[in-house]
Amino acid sequence: MTRPPAWLIPLLLASLAGCMPPHQPPPTEAAFTPPDSWRAEGVRASEISAHWWQSFGDAQLTALVEAALAHNSDVLIAASRVEQAREQIRLSHAALLPNLDAVLGAQRTRELSVLGITQTTAVQPSLQLSYEVDIWGRLRRLREAATLQYQASEAERDAVRLAVASTTARAYVSLLSLDRQLHVTRETLESRRQALRVAEDRASLGYTSQLELTQAQSEYEATAQLLPQLQQAIREQEHAVRLLSGALPGAVQRGAGLFAIEPPAVPGVLPSELLRRRPDIHQAELLLAASDLNLQAQRDRFLPQVQVSASLGRLFVNSRDYDPVRVWDIGASVLAPIFDAGRLEAGVNIAVAQRDQAAFAYRAAALEAFGEVENSLSAEGNLRQQIERIEARRAVLERSLTLAEDRYRAGYSSYLETLDAQRNLFNTELTAVQLRERQLNALIDLYQVLGGGWQVADQR
Known part of the structure; x- marks a missing residue:
């Protein structure tokens, strides 16, 4: 058999590489470029604690948030995804190492030969080794991609923890708001009960009409109707608060009102730092790198794959007692793709589309993050001004109600003025509570959209 020329193999490999x-x-x-500054004026960068809810x-708010971080179902699910991604690293690392299998083969035959009918029993235990030589670095890239996906799962877990902490804090604040609305x-x-008594006394003495009395009764009942709704x-x-904390429905202890x-x-960071302070953006960045x-x-699948195999064992045959x-x-093989009906090319095109999707997802996450920060900064400033007003x-309406009640008791005005002052107050x-x-x-x-004290360095 004629051996191929020595130059033929390199030429074949070069031609296959050219098909990649x-x-x-x-x-x-x-592509995304962060803005130079925020639209809101006076925003200064400040250090944000990872336990920002304590501020x-x-x-009780601190206790509820910490209980949610320890027992919330979404947090536990995210932590489980991290463990799953960690095991994916082990799988990708194992692909770089040889496989060693123990094999036990047994065979019994009965056949006719020149010596007559013979029976043979053969037993062959052996060890088999197989190994793919990672010449082009394909397996190493897959291992690096698995490592990036593991880090992305850690960032996802941190994003879930941040969302659960902020949701729990908002739910507790809403609970305190309902308590205050019930108190008001x-x-x-009670104020309208007293006004109703005055109206009843004045109506019994003929100082006022039945119309004013029914108006006082109507306002009293309308306010009383709100109590069961608020309760x-x-x-x-x-x-809802206990569900976030991973507990069954029940009462929630209050702290301060x-x-x-x-x-x-008001916390703040520089726009250029936001991309490194949001776990969801870091997750999108890692997934983009992994997809690349x-x-x-x-693309490396277009190149030849080198497989090495070996086996060592013993053969026991009854004919040899x-x-x-x-x-x-021991042997080696080189698998070079020549015709696969477009499977490899389709695989590359799919990977390109997935990489592009990851790139657009990163851009979308960054754009959404900057929009959320701008909205939160604007809302905080405007709400502060509304509260002052x-x-x-x-204060003006409290004074107005006092004057209206005095005038009503003295007979200088009708109950309509008092009723109007009560409604406004x-x-x-x-509205002040809300x-x-x-x-x-x-x-x-704002703490949530700024990353809640999270940084990329904290993950390492």
Whole structure:
């Protein structure tokens, strides 16, 4: 048999490498450049604690958030995904090492030969080794991609923890808001009860009409109707808070009241730092890098694969009175793709599409992050101004109600003036409670969208 020329093999490898599709860079539309500054004025970079919820000064809020981080179902699921990704690294690393298998073969035959009918029993235990030589680095790239995906799962877990912490804090603040609304409603109900007694006394003496009496009764009942609605809302909010903490429905212990919580200082970071402070953005960045490595590994499939195999064992045959014979073999093979009906090219095209999707996902995450920060900064500033105005209006309405009640008792005005003053003050007090809730929740949102003290360096 004539041996092929020595130059033929390198030429064959070069021709196969030339068939490899060219590397395609990420789409230019996926590029993203952060802004130089925020639209909101006066934003200063500050250090954000990883336990930012403690800055609100409510021990019960801190206890609820920490319980949620330890027992929330979403957090536990995310932690399980991290363990799954860790094992994927082990699988990809194992592909770089040889496989060693123990094999036991047994065979019994009965056949006709020149010596007559013979029966043969053969037993062959052996060890078999197989190994793919990673000449082009394809397996190493897959291992690096698995490592990046593991780090991405850690970033996803941290993003889930941040979301659960902020959701729990908002749910607790909403619960305190409902408590305060119930308190304001009860005080208003007591005020209207007293006004109703005055109206009943004046009606019995003929100093006022039955119309004013029915108006007082109607307002009293309308306020009383709000009590069971608020009590039901409080019960449902308690159950929501306990569900976030991984507990069964039940009562929730309160700490400081809504207005006893002192809003912490407004946190801030530079726009250029935001991309390194958000776990969800870091996750998208890692997935993009992993998809690019997977793309390179798919391109490497166009190159020949070198397989090395070996086996060593003993052969026991009854015709030799089971005198064992050592048997072995060793060999290597080169698998070079020539025709596969477009499978390899389709695999590369799929990997390119997946890489492009990861690039667009990273850009979308970055754009959304900057939009969330801008909205939260704007909301916090505007709510602070609204609270100043509503507090001033409430002080004026309290004075107005006192004057209206004095005039009504002295007979200088009808009950309509008192009723109008009561309505305005009640609605203003409820609005003040809701604005305070929105202010605290806006600060919680701001901590969340700024990454809550998370940084890439903290993950390593």
